[in-house]
Amino acid sequence: MKLRWRGFPLPPMVLLSLLMLRSHSASAQDDAWTEAPITLRRTPELIETIPPAERGTRPSIVDGDRLSGRPDLEVTVEGNASLRRGDTRITADRLEYRPPADTATATGNVHLNQAGNVYEGPELRLKVESFEGFFDHVRYTLLANGGHGEAERIDFVDPKVSVARHVTYTTCLRENRPGWMPDWMLSAVTMTTDSDTNLATATDAQITFLGVTTPSIPSVTFPLSNARQSGLLPPVIGFDTTNGFEYLQPYYWNIAPNRDLTLYPELMTSRGINVGxxxxxxxxxxxxxxxxxxxxxxxLRDRNRWGLWAKHDQKLDPKPFGLDSLSTSFNINRVSDDDYWRDFSHSPTLTSRTLTNEVDLNWSKGDWSGQARTLSYQTLQYAASPITPSYNRVPQITANYNKYDLHGFDVSGTLDYSRFEIDSAYSPTLNGIKQPNGERMVGNLQISRPWVTPGGYVIPKLLLHTASYQLDSPLASGATSISSVVPTVSLDSGLVFERDTSLFGSAWRQTLEPRAFYVRTPYRDQSQLPVYDTAANDISFATLYTENAFSGNDRISDTNTLTTGVTTRLIDPVTGAESARFGIAQRFRFSDQNVTLPGGTAVTDRSGDFILGGQVHWNPKWSIDGLAQYNMDTGKSTRDALTLRYTPAPYHTLTAAFRYQADSSTTANDGTKTVDFNWQWPLSELTRGLFGERKPGDPGRWYAVGRLSYSLHDRAMSDSLIGAEYNACCWVGRVVLERLVSGRTSPDTRLMFQIQFNGFGNIGSNPTSTLLQNIQGYKPLNTQTEEPSRFTNYD
Known part of the structure; x- marks a missing residue:
């Protein structure tokens, strides 16, 4: 926004009103930390223009009930008069056109359409080609954003620039009823619009919202379209129980179509000033x-605070050594201290306490590919909720080979060298001593021979895993180097049966897909091997059909198991869409699993847990997802999850979820149980009469939004939010109260409030990104669309 004070002091109330106005495009991000950014373009947008050499050569087409005049000097049209040239069309009761001066005078019910912008009034005088002239007592509608209003007079400077005098402006839909007034309206002595810059500048302006009018504003500039513009972005205003009152005032600099810069100065009354x-x-x-x-x-912390976040991706060209591709990238995330994630609510670190710092180089050539990278982490520790850091890989070098259908065989291999380091204070214990840092070389080879037909498949596979370690200090055995070689054979097989059936009055194609997966891996003592990147797999449909019970390369489980399962699906025979899927699987063990992680015990159960799951998407409105893990020995569930979602229409979504996870450290029926509800729904449909019914032609509607997550075990609410939205077509109001509990000794509460004037400006702190993260299926009200074509209002 451009402010011009004309040398007079500005009252504080007017200053606050000005700072809250929007001066950027409607697509600009209001919460720059979490919402999708303004789109960069490699080349400027294509704009339809008429070359200057062609101007004046376009024909003028005149039409009407009665024509009179002198050829090439003047023509008068009466009754349904019309003049068209290029993207300009004039209609009126009476029209006079003089070709030598290229001037047109129209009177009586004048209608002017210039490239989709429409002007209506009693009298127009215009030089047609240069588009210079004036229109008295005019009512106008702008194509770019639907803005409209009335003016005593509009002076056309050229096809791009016009000046309206004693003008009103709003984006509220005009209603043809007596006494109608828009919910919000800008009134100004003058308003200059420029389609080249896509900006409008109003002087001596006042804004009326629901009958309340602001004091006179000397000058205010606002966008006419979604095009990027330099200027102040809407401020973010809020209150946080830790930071106090927060005021963030972004400034956007549109350097070029493919470059931009945004400044984020923020005032926090309990902390000070932060500049981003x-x-x-x-x-x-x-x-x-x-x-x-x-x-x-x-x-508040009595120290300097800073944060750095950087991403870069690049394709290297020309590519040396005949490579098919060569690229590099880096991702840097660093902050000044461990408390940063808790103290700065707009920070990118809010979503994670493990900050990744990575630089890599990737290449490919034929069946070969590889990567060289360094990967390190900054772990933000918190005494009330400590976390275990991951090992840094400084560096990691990997080469991969994949060859399919090599005389019927599929062959793949991986060579990986990694250097693992971690602060000794966080080193885990291995056999009674601190696990040393070290280097690891891993080789994996897989050879399989698939036999696949439309009705089934059989895939035998041979795997060989080798690992060699060179350590910085001795292990408990005194060795500084150690290695292992583990072979594996597996056999995967399945059948596919189909039949046509009818359920609930609809025709379906039902499948029955039994599957058997056998794995044999001999025991190799790996208890002395360090553990750098390995963890036990959770039991799921995906992990039951894998050869190794661990992720990573430090442990290969000794295995003699058979996993059997069956899946059935219901498929729409016309569209091929899958409407339902149900599955069950179980792993049977023929011998004990003796390879474990440090501190673990051998797995001796012969029958593993049952996994049952299902997904039903019967129609676009309803969906149900469920998963259960049942232990046959104890007769109890160890994990349950059920999610029910109802989305009958846009802006209508209800989700209910129940989750249970047993505590593996005890045999009692303990564990975490949570119930989660999230929603976006019109309040008038939930409580009819309380908020009023939606009448025909009335765009107003209240919406309830929120998420409530309750721990049945702790009998307490976890992270939650609740709020309301109001959609008045040309403006949207939002108020959201968020309460953060996870990882905190005391809850942190934040209030977010926003009024969004469509096509003009915003007030307050935008909670849209928070709602998108917490509410499944949430859709922002008045979502921005692409700019209309000039043919949208074509006459």
């Missing part, structure tokens, strides 16, 4: 963004 800067770039072979935050003095 984000630069983004997009080129043919590379792109990225860099974000830096700096708070010189945090009065």
């Amino acid at each position: 800067t984000e630069f983004r770039y997009l080129e043919k072979n590379y792109s990225g963004q860099i974000r830096i935050d700096e708070m010189p003095s945090d009065s």
